[in-house]
Amino acid sequence: MDRTIPAQHSLMALYGMAAGEAPPEADTNRVTLAGLQFYKKHSRMATRSHPAIKPATSKPDRSVRVRPVPAVTRSIAILRLLGEQKQPLTLKNVAQALNLVPSTCLHILRVLVSEDLVTLDPDTKRYALGTGMISLARSVLEGGGFTQMVQPVLDRMAAQFGVTAMGVEITSRQTVLVLAISQSNQPFRVHTDVGSQFDTLVSATGRLIAAHSGEGWPSLKEKFARVVWDKAPTYTTWKKEVELTRSRGWALDRDNFMAGITVVAVPVFSLGGRLVHTLVAVGLTSQLGAPTVQKMAQAMQREAGALSAPLTLGA
Numbered sequence: 001m002d003r004t005i006p007a008q009h010s011l012m013a014l015y016g017m018a019a020g021e022a023p024p025e026a027d028t029n030r031v032t033l034a035g036l037q038f039y040k041k042h043s044r045m046a047t048r049s050h051p052a053i054k055p056a057t058s059k060p061d062r063s064v065r066v067r068p069v070p071a072v073t074r075s076i077a078i079l080r081l082l083g084e085q086k087q088p089l090t091l092k093n094v095a096q097a098l099n100l101v102p103s104t105c106l107h108i109l110r111v112l113v114s115e116d117l118v119t120l121d122p123d124t125k126r127y128a129l130g131t132g133m134i135s136l137a138r139s140v141l142e143g144g145g146f147t148q149m150v151q152p153v154l155d156r157m158a159a160q161f162g163v164t165a166m167g168v169e170i171t172s173r174q175t176v177l178v179l180a181i182s183q184s185n186q187p188f189r190v191h192t193d194v195g196s197q198f199d200t201l202v203s204a205t206g207r208l209i210a211a212h213s214g215e216g217w218p219s220l221k222e223k224f225a226r227v228v229w230d231k232a233p234t235y236t237t238w239k240k241e242v243e244l245t246r247s248r249g250w251a252l253d254r255d256n257f258m259a260g261i262t263v264v265a266v267p268v269f270s271l272g273g274r275l276v277h278t279l280v281a282v283g284l285t286s287q288l289g290a291p292t293v294q295k296m297a298q299a300m301q302r303e304a305g306a307l308s309a310p311l312t313l314g315a
Contacts, residue, residue: 074100075108079129082118088126137195146268146277146307147179153279153303154182161296162186163283170275174200174209179277186283202227203257204265205278207238211246212267212275230258250297255285262288266300268307279304 077098082089089097095105109127112118116132150167157165167180178196200209201223210220217239224235233241233256245251253263262285268277279300288296 071108074098074104075112078105078108078112079117079133082127082129083133088121088124088128090124090126094127149307150277150279151180151182153307154180157279157281157296157300157303158182158184160299161281161283161292162287163281163296166280166282168205168278168280170205170209170277171197174213176200176205176209176278199227202229204251204253204263205280207242207245207251207253208265208267208275208278210242211251229256231256249301252293252297260285262293264288264293264297264300266297266304268304270308277307279307 078094081094081097091102091106091109094100094109095102098105109118109120113120113127113130116130117136119128119130120126121128146167146169154165154167157163162184163186164184165182166178169177169179171177176198178194178198181194200206201220206227210224213220220239220242221235224238241252249267251265253265255261257263262283264281266279267275268279270276281296281300
């Protein structure tokens with residue numbers, strides 16, 4: 001069975017296999033969704049989790065003035081472009097894709113190559129991301145903080161409730177970045193990679209972002225209109241769910257992000273009550289009835305509260 005939904009199907013509920021996990025056996029049925037791969041295995045598979053700190057009713061952070069630094073912006077754009085491509089690119093490819101003057105693009109690429117962030121094949125004259133990116137990523141993932149603290153929490157969630165559990169970061173651009181993942185031993189697998197980044201407002205974490213962003217409803221309505229769902233809720237329904245999310249402290253997406261899939265997300269707040277991370281659990285709707293969802297959400301809130309305390313102390 002192979003099902004694909006358009007790549008712009010932004011996500012909130014990112015779920016997946018831990019980095020380095022072996023690929024599924026040949027008899028696996030796979031369903032793909034915007035880079036997510038859902039695995040249904042025919043064999044049996046196996047492991048096990050104080051209320052979350054509520055945010056102070058605070059005004060959204062004041063915007064920090066960012067002065068344009070063209071060289072930095074162009075360098076980041078080049079790295080992102082190379083990361084998105086499935087094959088190395090020529091100087092002409094890169095310059096045209098980013099609307100850069102070729103000579104300017106060349107100078108930036110040379111610097112990135114010298115720092116091992118990009119490689120250049122001398123024979124084909126094509127550029128690709130370099131191994132220096134791996135060491136940078138490893139420094140982030142192994143640098144302590146939320147990523148290291150959340151992994152045992154995710155392992156407990158996955159084992160206790162038979163779900164795929166994920167720890168994500170809400171970036172300054174209000175996108176969602178996958179930092180850690182844990183799989184259950186259930187014959188249902190959902191896959192994405194640590195480091196994957198997705199747009200906001202879709203699924204359960206999207207409702208949390210909407211609830212705690214401080215944005216007004218007119219702005220949220222415009223963003224909601226651009227979200228792509230498998231089974232879209234009406235704006236009126238979604239708005240009520242966002243308000244419910246704000247009052248009860250956790251979010252639920254049942255069959256909207258993807259039919260047959262239930263996603264629960266719980267916020268992890270910073271010292272100032274800002275939404276910085278979320279805990280996410282995803283499973284089959286048929287296996288996650290209302291009592292189970294309620295019990296799981298409460299357990300996730302306790303875990304989120306325990307995570308908030310050390311993050312607050314470290315802030």
